[in-house]
Amino acid sequence: MLDVIKNRRSIRSYIDKSVEENKIIEILKSAMQAPSSKNSQPWEFVIVDDKEILSQLSKVQHRAKHIKEAPICIAVLGNxxxxxxxxxxxxxxxxxxxxxxxEATNQGLASCWTGVFPKNKVVNKVKITLDLPGNLVPYALISIGYTNEENEYIDRFDKKKVHRNRFKNT
Known part of the structure; x- marks a missing residue:
C-alpha cells in the first residue's frame, strides 16, 4: 500500500509557514488527473491565501474554523x-x-476536507465570499499547510465490512 494513502489524515492545526507555489501546482496537477465521467473534467479551483478571505471562509459553517489558521485553502468547484x-x-x-x-500529504503538508455541497446555506456563503459566477458550484474547501502535529498510521481495515458475491450480515 502506498505510504501516502496510509499517512493521509485530516489535520486542522497549522504553523505560520507559507506553502511553496511549486507544491500548490503539484497538488492541483494531481487533482486534475482524477478520473471523470466521459472525461468531462468539471472541476475548477480557487486558491485562497488572503487572510481576510480565509477568515470569512472559516465562518461558512461550524466545522470550518480551522481554515482561518491555514496558509492556504483550495476551493474545489464544479463547473x-x-x-x-x-x-x-x-x-x-x-x-x-x-x-x-x-498529493498534499505527498508534498509533506497537512490538509483537511471541509464539505460544502449539498448544503445550500453553506454553498451560498462560499459563492458570495469567493464572488463566484452562477455556473460554479462550491463542492469542498481544503485547508492546506505545514503542521507540528504528529501523524501516526491507524489501521482502519475491518474484515466485517468486506463481502463476496452477495452482502452477508455477520
Missing part, C-alpha cells in the same frame, strides 16, 4: 457548463478532491 450527466459531477469532484488531499 455546471461541464456537467454531462446529473450527479456524475459529484463523483468526479470527490475523486479530484481525494487526489488533491493525497
Amino acid at each position: 455546471k457548463n461541464r456537467f454531462l450527466k446529473a450527479g456524475k459531477w459529484m463523483q468526479d469532484l470527490g475523486a479530484s478532491t481525494e487526489n488533491l488531499l493525497l
